[in-house]
Amino acid sequence: MIPGSEIGLKIDQTLTQDATGTMAYLEFEAMGIPRVKTELSVAYIDHNTLQTGFENADDHKYIQTVAKKHGLYFSRPGNGICHQIHLERFGVPGKTLIGSDSHTPTAGGLGMLAFGAGGLDVAVAMGGGAYYINMPKMVRVNLTGKLRDWVSAKDVILEVLRIMSVKGGVGKIIEYGGEGVKTLSVPERATITNMGAELGASTSIFPSDEVTRAFLKAQGREKDYVPLEADENAEYDEIINIDLSSLEPMVACPHSPDNVKSVEEVGNILIDQVCIGSCTNSSYVDLMKVAYILKGKTVADNVSLSIAPGSKQVFNMLAANGALADIIAAGARVLECACGPCIGMGQSPKSGGVSLRTFNRNFEGRSGTKDAQVYLVSPEVAAYSAIKGVLSNPRELGEEPEIQLPEQFQINDNMIIPPAPPEEAKNIEVVRGPNIKPFPNANPLAERIDAECILKVGDNITTDHIMPAGSKILPYRSNIPYLSKFCFAVCDEQFAERAKEKGGGIVVGGVNYGQGSSREHAALVPLYLGIKAVVAKSFARIHTANLINAGIIPLTFADEHDYDAIAQGDQLSLPDIKKDIENSDTTVLENKTTGKKITVNINLSKRQREIIIAGGLLNYTRVSK
Numbered sequence: 001m002i003p004g005s006e007i008g009l010k011i012d013q014t015l016t017q018d019a020t021g022t023m024a025y026l027e028f029e030a031m032g033i034p035r036v037k038t039e040l041s042v043a044y045i046d047h048n049t050l051q052t053g054f055e056n057a058d059d060h061k062y063i064q065t066v067a068k069k070h071g072l073y074f075s076r077p078g079n080g081i082c083h084q085i086h087l088e089r090f091g092v093p094g095k096t097l098i099g100s101d102s103h104t105p106t107a108g109g110l111g112m113l114a115f116g117a118g119g120l121d122v123a124v125a126m127g128g129g130a131y132y133i134n135m136p137k138m139v140r141v142n143l144t145g146k147l148r149d150w151v152s153a154k155d156v157i158l159e160v161l162r163i164m165s166v167k168g169g170v171g172k173i174i175e176y177g178g179e180g181v182k183t184l185s186v187p188e189r190a191t192i193t194n195m196g197a198e199l200g201a202s203t204s205i206f207p208s209d210e211v212t213r214a215f216l217k218a219q220g221r222e223k224d225y226v227p228l229e230a231d232e233n234a235e236y237d238e239i240i241n242i243d244l245s246s247l248e249p250m251v252a253c254p255h256s257p258d259n260v261k262s263v264e265e266v267g268n269i270l271i272d273q274v275c276i277g278s279c280t281n282s283s284y285v286d287l288m289k290v291a292y293i294l295k296g297k298t299v300a301d302n303v304s305l306s307i308a309p310g311s312k313q314v315f316n317m318l319a320a321n322g323a324l325a326d327i328i329a330a331g332a333r334v335l336e337c338a339c340g341p342c343i344g345m346g347q348s349p350k351s352g353g354v355s356l357r358t359f360n361r362n363f364e365g366r367s368g369t370k371d372a373q374v375y376l377v378s379p380e381v382a383a384y385s386a387i388k389g390v391l392s393n394p395r396e397l398g399e400e401p402e403i404q405l406p407e408q409f410q411i412n413d414n415m416i417i418p419p420a421p422p423e424e425a426k427n428i429e430v431v432r433g434p435n436i437k438p439f440p441n442a443n444p445l446a447e448r449i450d451a452e453c454i455l456k457v458g459d460n461i462t463t464d465h466i467m468p469a470g471s472k473i474l475p476y477r478s479n480i481p482y483l484s485k486f487c488f489a490v491c492d493e494q495f496a497e498r499a500k501e502k503g504g505g506i507v508v509g510g511v512n513y514g515q516g517s518s519r520e521h522a523a524l525v526p527l528y529l530g531i532k533a534v535v536a537k538s539f540a541r542i543h544t545a546n547l548i549n550a551g552i553i554p555l556t557f558a559d560e561h562d563y564d565a566i567a568q569g570d571q572l573s574l575p576d577i578k579k580d581i582e583n584s585d586t587t588v589l590e591n592k593t594t595g596k597k598i599t600v601n602i603n604l605s606k607r608q609r610e611i612i613i614a615g616g617l618l619n620y621t622r623v624s625k
C-alpha cells in the first residue's frame with residue numbers, strides 16, 4: 001500500500017442511481033454474470049424523476065426488472081435520494097462500498113470505506129471483481145470544541161473546502177478525528193463526508209463510535225454496529241486542525257464550492273430563490289431546524305423556496321409530527337424526495353437569479369440557468385434567508401433549540417423491492433424501452449495518433465462542462481448518440497459539430513480536469529465523438545478511471561508551461577504512442593503546426609496500460625476472459 005501505486009479492493013456493497021445506473025446495468029448484462037456477487041447491491045431511482053416523456057419511466061422499468069433478475073434491491077422512485085437512504089437503511093461500518101455517483105462517500109459518516117466510481121467499475125464489482133484505485137495519502141482533520149448555535153456541519157465542510165480547495169483532496173483520504181467528532185451526529189458527519197467529493201478526495205471517513213451505535217439503533221440496526229477508530233500511533237501525510245467553536249455560518253460563492261466566505265463577509269445580498277434538500281442536507285434534523293425557523297413566518301415576497309426531503313422516512317416523520325404543516329404554511333414549495341433542483345431537474349432560477357442552495361455543487365449552468373448565481377449554504381442559513389429575503393446570518397435568531405435525533409426513526413421499507421430468489425430469476429424478463437441504445441465501442445490502440453487539438457479548456461473543468469445534465473438532457477443517459485449533441489456545450493456550443501465533422505481529435509485541459517460527478521458519460525460521449533486522448537496539467541480521480549475504461553488516453557504535461565505551446569486547431573501527433581504505452585512513462589507529443597516537441601507523462605499502472613491497448617475495459621475483460 002504505497003501512496004500513488006495501484007491497489008485492488010474487495011467490494012462488499014454497491015449502489016447505483018438511475019442517471020448512471022442504466023448504463024451500469026447494460027454493462028453488467030454484457031458481462032454475462034447471472035447474479036451479483038456482492039453482499040448487498042441496491043439500485044436507486046432518484047435523479048430522473050421528472051417524467052416529461054417516456055424516457056425516464058422506461059429507464060426505471062429497465063432498472064427495476066434488471067435488479068429483480070440479477071439479485072439487487074430496488075428503491076422505487078419516491079423513496080428518496082440514494083445516499084440518504086443508504087445511510088439510513090443499508091450502510092454498515094467497516095464495509096466497503098462503491099457507487100456510480102460521486103457522493104457515495106456520504107456513507108463514510110457511518111465509518112464505511114465508500115467510493116464514487118464509474119458505472120463500469122460498479123458493474124465489475126457487482127460481478128465480484130476488484131475495484132482499483134491509486135493508494136491515497138492520508139489526511140487527518142482534527143476536530144476540537146463544539147459548534148455554536150446555528151452553525152452546522154455544512155459550515156465545517158465549507159471551512160475544509162476553504163482551506164484545501166477543490167483540488168486539495170485529489171489522491172487523498174480525509175479522516176476525521178479528535179474530541180469534536182463526538183459532538184456530531186451521523187447525518188452531520190455524512191454532510192461532511194458527502195462534500196469531500198468537492199475536495200476531489202478519494203473518500204472521507206469518520207470513526208464508528210457510540211454516536212454511530214445510537215444512530216444504527218434508532219434505525220433498528222444495532223446489530224450492524226462495530227466500533228472502529230484510528231490507531232493511536234497512526235501516521236498521516238497531512239494534518240488539519242479545526243476548532244468547531246470558532247466557526248461561523250459560511251457560504252460558497254459562485255461558481256465553485258471552494259469559493260468560501262463567511263455570511264457576514266458577503267453581506268445581505270438580495271436573493272430570488274432558496275432550495276433546501278439534496279444528499280448533502282436533507283436529513284430529519286436538517287429539516288426540523290428548517291421547520292422551526294419557518295414556523296409562523298412567510299417566505300419573503302421576492303423569494304421562491306423549494307424543499308425536497310432526502311427520504312420517505314424523513315418526509316413521513318415531518319408529516320407525522322406536524323413540522324411539514326409549518327413548512328407548508330410558510331409558503332414553501334414542497335417537492336418529492338429526490339435530487340430535483342440539485343441536478344437541474346426543475347426549479348431553475350430566473351435569468352441572472354441569485355439562488356441559495358443547501359446542495360454541494362454550484363458549477364456554472366448546473367441549475368439549468370446559465371447566468372444564475374448559485375451560493376451553497378447550510379439549511380439554517382437557507383431557511384432564515386428565505387424569510388428575510390436577503391442572505392442572512394441565522395445567529396441573529398438567538399438561542400438555538402435542542403433538536404435531537406429521534407431515539408427511534410419511523411421504519412417502513414415498503415418502497416424497497418427485494419430481488420427474486422435465484423430459481424424465479426431465470427424467468428424474469430428485462431424490459432427495454434426504445435430509449436436504450438447500445439454504447440459506443442472503442443477500438444484497440446493504434447500504433448500512432450494524428451489528430452487536431454479539437455478543444456482547449458482551462459483549469460477545473462467539471463464533468464458538468466463535458467457532459468451537462470439537467471431536465472432536457474438527463475433522460476437520454478442511455479442514448480449516447482443523442483447526448484453527444486450537448487458535449488462541452490457549456491464551454492463551446494460548436495464543439496459537438498466540429499468533432500463530428502473532423503472525426504474527433506485531442507482535448508487539451510488545465511489542472512484538475514474532470515472534477516465533479518462520476519458520470520462515465522463524460523468519457524463515453526467523447527469516445528463516441530472520436531476523442532483519442534486528453535492532455536491536461538492534472539486530472540480528477542474518477543474521471544481518469546472513466547477515460548481509461550473508455551479507452552481514451554489521459555496524458556499530463558511533463559512541464560506545465562507546455563500547455564501554452566498548443567492552441568485550439570493545431571495539428572498534433574503522438575507518433576510512438578502504442579510503443580510508449582507498452583513500456584514507457586513518457587511519450588512525445590508533436591505540435592505539427594508549430595514544430596514543437598512536447599514531453600507528456602503516462603501515469604498508468606500495468607493494468608491500465610493493458611486496458612488502453614485493448615480499447616477500454618469491456619474489450620480488456622473480453623480479451624482476458
Ligand code: MIC
Pocket residue numbers: 019020047100101102103116343469516517518519
Ligand atoms: C451529480 O451530483 O453530479 C450527479 C448527478 O449525482 C452525478 C452522477 C451523474 O452524473 O449521474 C455524480 O455526482 O456522480
Ligand code: SF4
Pocket residue numbers: 047081101103278279280338339342343359360
Ligand atoms: Fe443527487 Fe445532487 Fe446528490 Fe448528485 S449531488 S446525488 S444530483 S442530490
